[in-house]
Amino acid sequence: MIGGDGEGRFIAFEGGEGAGKSTQGRTLAQSLEARGLEVVLTREPGGTPGAEAIRNLLLNPPGDGWGPEAEALLFAAARADHVARVIRPAIARGAWVISDRFVDSSRAYQGGAGHVGDEAVQALHTIGSGGLRPNLTILIEVDEARMLERLAERDGDTSDAIGGRSRDYHRDVASAFRGLADRDPQGFAIIDGSGTPDDVHGRVLAAIAPLLSDTEPARA
Helix, strand or coil, X not given: CCCCCCCCEEEEEECCCCCCHHHHXXXXXXXXXXXXCCEEEEECCXXXXXXXXXXXXXXXXCCCCCCHHHHHHHHHHHHHHHHHHHHHHHHHCXXXXXXXXXXXXXXXXXXXXXXXXXXXXXXXXXHHHCCCCCCEEEXXXXXXXXXHHHHHHHHCCCCCCCCCCCHHHHHHHHHHHHHHHHHCCCCEEEEECCCCHHHHHHHHHHHHHHHHHCCCCCCC
């Protein structure tokens, strides 16, 4: 966990496919920048050249693709580079980092739905990224019908190797996310993803209000 005096803040957006994480991350970044804050908007897997190369391997895998154990290792490797080169330096200089996914995605997808186990995923995160946690993880939840509608709008008839998995797999992911959030109510904010993007953004702003209260620059 980070966030002492002089440090920035770190927020991760999590949720299943089609939850609206990317839209809300961009909207929050714009809102924070309008308040005079430096914002680094990034994503996982990705955020650095090396991590983006791993992203391509994960979402467009060679041959028959990766098993859940190999996926967990690849995600952890991408995250280690992302944390070292982007996230920690930005926090250290006082920026707000907003990431579209972080380690809780690995915990839900590979650890939960992929049955690798939470302990194994967290051990990899400790080795690769020093166990870094966001100040707040925002979990956006939408019902299955809405999720499928958004995926159809986003992907049409094509999906990447993870997004295109079965409904049962994605139900397991959603269940795993909710379990993580329920067990860590201080670290997570569960946000209803229904309604307009502005509706959801209002809920996000309410959730991060405690973090904003002591970091906004003084206004003239």
